Amino acid sequence: MSAPASARRLPPGPPATRTVGLLARMARDRLSVMTSAALSYGDAVRLPLGPKTLFFFNHPDHAKRVLADNAANYHKGIGLVHARRALGDGLLTSEGELWKAQRKVIQPVFQPKRISRQTGVIAEEAAKLVARLRSRAGTGPVDIREEMTELTLGILGRTLLDADLGVYDTIGESFEVVQDQAIFEMMSLSAVPSWLPLPQQRRFRRARADLERITGRLAAERAAHPSADGDDVLSRLIEATAGEPDEAVRRQRMRDELVTLLLAGHETTASTLSWTFLLLDQHPLVLEKVRAEVLEVLGDSQPTPENLHRLAYTSRVLEEVMRLYPPVWILPRKAQQEDEIGGFHVPAGAEVLICPYTLHRHPEFWDAPDRFDPERFAPGRADKRHRYSYIPFGAGPRYCVGSSLGTLEALVVLATVVRELNLVKAPGYVPKPEPMLTLRVQGGLPMTVHPID
Template identity: 65%
Template sequence: MSTLTSGPPRKGLRPPGPGRQHALSLLWRMNKNRIEVIAEAAKLYGDATRIPLGPKTLYLFNHPDHAKYVLADNPLNFHKGIGLQHARKVIGDGLLTSEGDRWKSQRKTIQPVFNAKRINAQLGAVADEADNLVKRLRTHIGQGPVDVRSLMTDLTLGVLGRTLLAADLSEYESLGEDFEAVQNQAMFEMMTLNAVPTWTPLPMQNRFRKARRNLMDVVARLSAERRAHPTPDGDDVVSRLIQSTERETDRVRALGSMRDDLMTLLLAGHETTASTLSWAFYLVDKHPEVAERLHKEAVEVLGDGPMSLADLHKLTYTTQVLEEVMRLYPAVWLLPRIAQEEDEIGGYHVPAGADVLICPYTLQRHPDFWEDPDRFDPERFAPGRASGRARYAYIPFGAGPRFCVGNTLGMMEATVVLATVARDLRLSAGPHFEAFGEPMLTLRIRGGLPMTVKAAG
């Protein structure tokens, strides 16, 4: 393991790792299963590891002190890196991928939409969408399996539209498929190191170009609709972005910026929560004792009436379940950075331009900080159990100045939906179904999540 000191470079140790002769085979394996390669490297070489990857070398740091240094203590030296850099080519320069003054301006524009008072006021809309999901699921009782991953995408897009955009996204039927094509393209760009132009007539490229056109159209229509029909208070994201463009003298640049911001929000605003909920339903099904306790809490707290903020705060076990889901399967499974100047992390020298990885997936399974780390155990997050735990051993929403701006809404949404479904229904994937992670921009369940539906109790 590494010595845990960080600071100005002094040409420290070179992190251990596989030799350069393995670079091509590792590149091939990364294309097949990125998480497996990264987890294996952490297990074999410790908290600081070099991973040769084709012409690149990745520097994986896997200790809470490393995460703190890169994300919180010295974030100005570590800009968004591999994967997110390539995502910029397909989703633009939005809040997820931008840096410096551009990022600060975007964050300042969007931050008020996520203040606690406004988010609390969205509980009714979130609960309404959860009730609609239950009604939709009820139609499948006694029928064959339904793809829960797809339903979660529809649900979270519905919540996103109502709570942040003041818009109905249900009329844009291909949104989920379009964002999947965008994610696929971003990962393709990363693994091929941008070597294949997007105009090439490959099937994936064709799907991406069509998806991008569709998404550009959605963004344009949302903007045009809001300009034609302003909301009374103007505190939704679309209104705020329109207001911010009015101050720009370069209209083309301003409209392009608004397009990028909306595109990023549409992708990040639904995909992370959809992923978390999908994994939650899968893991709850695999642990009947958790399912029973969830159901009991939901019945006791929610009853048959509408959900209140007081009810939300009483769903303590539901929250524990979600926190444990996010520990094992964090939607944002990788936080890639690029060192702007040479640095030192944990006693190891990091050259300027190096690709630095902080991986919540491996960090949150680190055996030095989590007992029996691969076991699903919501009791880890029971009151008092976190005492003494390293602060940066658990970072499902990131850390530092780029801590996820939507974490409060995301947790509210996931809690409301999981409790509402657990109160009324039981979803089952069957004893022989095994879910595998698909590490894209988010960590989703590969191939979907087919589950049957029956009444709870």
Template identity: 65%
Template sequence: MAITTTRSTARTPPGPSRAAAVSMLMLMNRDRLAMMTGAARRYGDASRLPVGHKTLYFFNHPGHAKHVLADNAANYRKGIGLVHARRALGDGLLTSEGELWREQRKIIQPAFQSRRVAQQADAIAAEGARLVDRLHGRVGAGPVNLVDELTSLTLGVLGRTLLDADLHAFAGIGSDFSAVQDQAMFELATLSMVPMWIPLPHQVRFRRARRRLGRVVDRLVAESRGRADGTDDLLSRLVESTGREADPRVGQARLRDELVTLLLAGHETTASTLSWTLHLLDRHPAVWERVHAEAVETLGDRLPGYADLSRLTYTNAVIQEAMRLYPPVWLLPRLAVHSDVVGGYRVPAGADVLISPYTLHRDRRFWDRPDQFEPDRFAPGASTDRPRYAYIPFGAGPRFCVGNNLGMLEAVLVLAMLCRDLRLTGVPGRPVVAEPMLSLRIRGGLPVTVHRA
């Protein structure tokens, strides 16, 4: 007979004592990944982590992730980090809740339908060719920051595919988004207790960046309104939706929030994924050789198209394995609306709940040699009995990343183009360190030297 866990019989998750709250807060500020992996290793599937004046409930089992993110998703709102990031990002799709989020998702969803994504392959290939040409000009020259180059690429793709705009026209937009992301993570680290008016250097940079991004948004909106061709791009849909607000100032603020969030989230995750993938290929030459050979055989000397996505099977597996080791969405924070029982553990109403794809993707119970880069584990036909929620690089449930298909198309086609034509090697002695921000990026960028393949 099955035994059902009720709230009265549920256990309290283990964890460090409340006296450790200050040291845990310091660890979260210094090394968030170490905090998460250490808790998973010491306490197992569930733990209570006192951080400052808060207590975080960290669940690290696929079944627990399924319950929180999908089965009982209605009981969970956006949690720590994203709630605090609202002060920096406003109420865009990434941070909004309830009816506003549902309306935003309804407006944005059509832009990511399979038919529309397939139509974007040519734009992705054109931006990829632009990147390859730019890097060709650096052959034999000094190191280039690959993260900056990939950020320019993904912003260019985002502008062409979703906004019918040339974002290359806005110099410095990538660094402005970095300043916004830095502020968002500062809000998390300080639990939004530091007033924004205090002239700390990064807060000054954030305010300047936000003003510049506001001007970019205003220009994009003006250009969109000036087009009379009936274009049904995402920007036009957002302009129409926010224009229905009774107070024009509210509509303008909402439009800015939504576009800044879309631009940040839309380019950052793919740039991070490609950065980590190319770093891993540099560390594993045999894998690079296979990606190079597949690209040469599949593409020849032409630009890729949508049909090539299904032909570049090994390249696809490489991207998936890179996202396993370095998932762009490394943490999924939630806030329990009502009390709940997760995997037999009691979660009180109002509790901050954490699910970490980073730790799930490295759990030895579900992955052989989890710290090794082995793309063949994602090869077509590879047998596995892993639970579905052991691998969630794009999140899961109703909040599943709306742009996952476009992101995968972009990552696979661009990686094939880069590996077909170029060999990118890291700078000796330069450490590559993961920096868990809104996405899992490489701290300080990735300097590489460029060689012909």
């Protein structure tokens, strides 16, 4: 049934004559495009981008409609669809019955009881990080983003795969190349043939082959040496694909799932931790409060599920970091059928964007939205806020499956580091957000290490 005439009003936006300029700005600074669009046109904006017109909605009610109330109408959209050429059909990019089957296989690994049991493993890896950083004290700046990437890959290997990823010394670089290619596919709308012998395409093919080799080896080793309880991701994927008669298809499914899970899983937490240490350096009073709480609650003891819940202020700091720099900064969707959002008509086939980065800074829902203020999440204040004004891990059926592990990881690592070290931004360094698959610190994060004992 067609929408009534009253619902066919389209959102305002820049004229089509500005397409070339918008495309150039989108390639150069995606966050400024989204921010200025919301400021100039309001909570619903039409953005003409070459062959596509994007429908950008920036109100919590809009997010609720797209991500939860009418989620079945909105499949993965522009960007993620094109990133499929780089990432394959993993949980991040798949749809329909395939996505449901993948989610069913993966979901049990992230059950609260199982995640809680990983606290000791995470604490061990965090202690190793502190030891590595201590050894670098007085030697000049350390790239904290790189350290967080190595840390989170190690944690994911142990907690999800029951495997040591540290033996694969190329995995971090290969993930970096694959992510760069995914963003390139998103921005070019996959218009550049993958067979062209461009340097970037050659790097990507090498990286993809490397990840296929690594995931294949991981699967073979797990098949040869099954885990005791069989509740890790590798064991579950092996069991789920055992009935596939085509060996090539089975390997591809395994590769897609592992690459997607590891890439999205380690990148989100590494980005959050990088921004956290940067913001704490910029706000020393907040750092003092975090350290005081950690010392009072943990003392010299290791973080445990029993004492971590008492780190209330530290948890609020992480929530505020993810408000300003949400790990999932954009949620692209494609309307399967026409719809109405906020009084505006959304045609069937429309590319729809929900942007947590701008939503988390909406002045109607956040006082002084650009200010770093963890007390926004104090008891009583957060209760009055629109549920969908804060969605760092998305919302609805496709809410990030690994959010509980990522949150636990960030809390344990933050508490372990601030108890022993000060991390200070290198002089002259100016941080800038880089909106890739996650919202990371562009070009690395140089900080000097200062033990506090």
